[in-house]
Amino acid sequence: MEYFNFKKINYEGKNSTNPLAFKHYNENEIVLGKSMKEHLRFAMSWWHTLCAEGADQFGVGTADRPWNKGDIISAAKAKVDAGFEFMSKLSIPYFCFHDRDIIAEGKNLAETNELLDIISDYILEKMQETGIKCLWGTANCFNHKRYVHGAGTSCNADVFAYAAAQIKKAIEITKKLGGENYVFWGGREGYETLLNTNTELELDNFAYLLKLAVDYAKKIGFTGQFLIEPKPKEPTKHQYDFDTQTVLSFLRKYNLDAYFKMNIEANHATLAGHTFQHELNLARINNVLGSIDANQGDMLLGWDTDQFPTNVYDATLAMYEVIKNGGLHKGGLNFDSKVRRGSFEEEDLAIAYIAGMDTFAKGLKVAAKLYEDKALELFVENRYSSYNSGIGLEIKNQNVDFEALEQYALAHDQIKNESGKQELLETILNQYIYK
Numbered sequence: 001m002e003y004f005n006f007k008k009i010n011y012e013g014k015n016s017t018n019p020l021a022f023k024h025y026n027e028n029e030i031v032l033g034k035s036m037k038e039h040l041r042f043a044m045s046w047w048h049t050l051c052a053e054g055a056d057q058f059g060v061g062t063a064d065r066p067w068n069k070g071d072i073i074s075a076a077k078a079k080v081d082a083g084f085e086f087m088s089k090l091s092i093p094y095f096c097f098h099d100r101d102i103i104a105e106g107k108n109l110a111e112t113n114e115l116l117d118i119i120s121d122y123i124l125e126k127m128q129e130t131g132i133k134c135l136w137g138t139a140n141c142f143n144h145k146r147y148v149h150g151a152g153t154s155c156n157a158d159v160f161a162y163a164a165a166q167i168k169k170a171i172e173i174t175k176k177l178g179g180e181n182y183v184f185w186g187g188r189e190g191y192e193t194l195l196n197t198n199t200e201l202e203l204d205n206f207a208y209l210l211k212l213a214v215d216y217a218k219k220i221g222f223t224g225q226f227l228i229e230p231k232p233k234e235p236t237k238h239q240y241d242f243d244t245q246t247v248l249s250f251l252r253k254y255n256l257d258a259y260f261k262m263n264i265e266a267n268h269a270t271l272a273g274h275t276f277q278h279e280l281n282l283a284r285i286n287n288v289l290g291s292i293d294a295n296q297g298d299m300l301l302g303w304d305t306d307q308f309p310t311n312v313y314d315a316t317l318a319m320y321e322v323i324k325n326g327g328l329h330k331g332g333l334n335f336d337s338k339v340r341r342g343s344f345e346e347e348d349l350a351i352a353y354i355a356g357m358d359t360f361a362k363g364l365k366v367a368a369k370l371y372e373d374k375a376l377e378l379f380v381e382n383r384y385s386s387y388n389s390g391i392g393l394e395i396k397n398q399n400v401d402f403e404a405l406e407q408y409a410l411a412h413d414q415i416k417n418e419s420g421k422q423e424l425l426e427t428i429l430n431q432y433i434y435k
């Protein structure tokens with residue numbers, strides 16, 4: 001049975017007007033010595049693509065997906081069939097999943113784990129048949145009511161134990177599917193009010209849960225990269241994993257920094273009051289840029305809208321950071337994006353993915369050109385050139401003390417600064433995008 005009423009999506013070039021064709025994503029086209037496919041490592045999110053039907057706080061789902069039908073096992077298998085058909089038709093090489101996306105919970109934890117074994121066998125068969133791979137797995141420790149007060153940060157020790165058991169199984173399934181990474185997004189790891197919260201104990205426990213995961217991965221030989229996905233708010237008012245720098249200081253406090261990189265999501269960056277590029281940049285310079293959840297928010301709304309990315313400007317700057325990172329390595333570009341509630345036809349899913357993939361393909365091409373030409377780099381290098389000699393070099397080499405700096409300042413107190421030329425640089429960036 002076919003779920004999607006269209007053939008394999010082809011690359012038709014930038015002048016094509018066919019909505020079901022790629023205009024920029026040409027998977028074998030070489031950019032900076034690597035194919036687009038290797039640079040971008042696109043992934044399909046199981047939850048938004050196959051599970052979501054457009055429900056929101058005010059209304060039920062609007063998309064009546066033909067694969068979301070039947071008993072637990074047949075519905076889960078139909079989702080697998082639909083997912084692999086979709087990824088094959090769109091040439092998406094990877095997928096990402098939460099344990100609870102691939103199959104619903106059974107009547108107890110033991111039965112749920114058996115269901116996971118059954119469905120992961122089926123997924124594995126499809127992976128072998130198609131060559132499609134698993135970018136990352138994760139555990140959904142936020143949806144069920146048991147997680148009302150968090151998982152690793154719950155006030156209830158029974159919940160901590162349950163979350164640990166769930167994560168243990170999710171790591172096992174991710175390993176079985178050859179997942180290249182494993183993600184921790186702190187779903188409800190945060191709090192609403194300090195009137196009822198012991199933040200110190202919650203954070204100690206959360207770190208301990210991560211340590212147990214690291215130990216278990218070593219024990220079973222799971223070599224995927226562990227990732228933490230920062231998000232500042234939603235669902236809780238104060239999420240502990242606020243942004244990259246907050247997560248880094250948390251990891252460093254608990255000596256966990258060697259084991260985790262970041263999964264940076266565009267919309268989470270903007271909720272934290274940052275740009276997407278800011279989060280990627282801070283992750284990159286700290287050597288923790290792991291993977292990307294590509295989407296975009298709506299600048300007029302203060303919540304996580306998870307829209308498909310269509311902003312070429314942001315995609316360009318994101319890919320610029322990725323190129324400077326030497327690529328995504330084990331990571332990839334997962335579309336943690338969902339179609340709008342009004343876009344309820346199956347074809348809308350394909351159009352949305354094509355738009356997202358083309359946006360990043362175009363972003364990659366522009367970023368590669370900027371990088372090759374050193375269009376921004378030379379300006380930045382020159383801007384800091386005062387650190388290449390004289391007192392600047394001494395500062396850079398950390399070879400001075402306050403007395404020496406005072407002596408220097410006394411003799412050089414007529415300071416001359418130069419323009420930061422922001423408008424010129426923005427013009428140059430636009431020129432590269434227009435080309």
Ligand code: XLS
Nearest residue numbers: 138185229265293304336
């Ligand atoms: C929610 C997060 C979530 C993670 C995986 O806002 O984006 O989907 O990516 O649990």
Ligand code: CA
Nearest residue numbers: 229265293336
């Ligand atoms: Ca995400």
Ligand code: CA
Nearest residue numbers: 265267304306
């Ligand atoms: Ca999100």
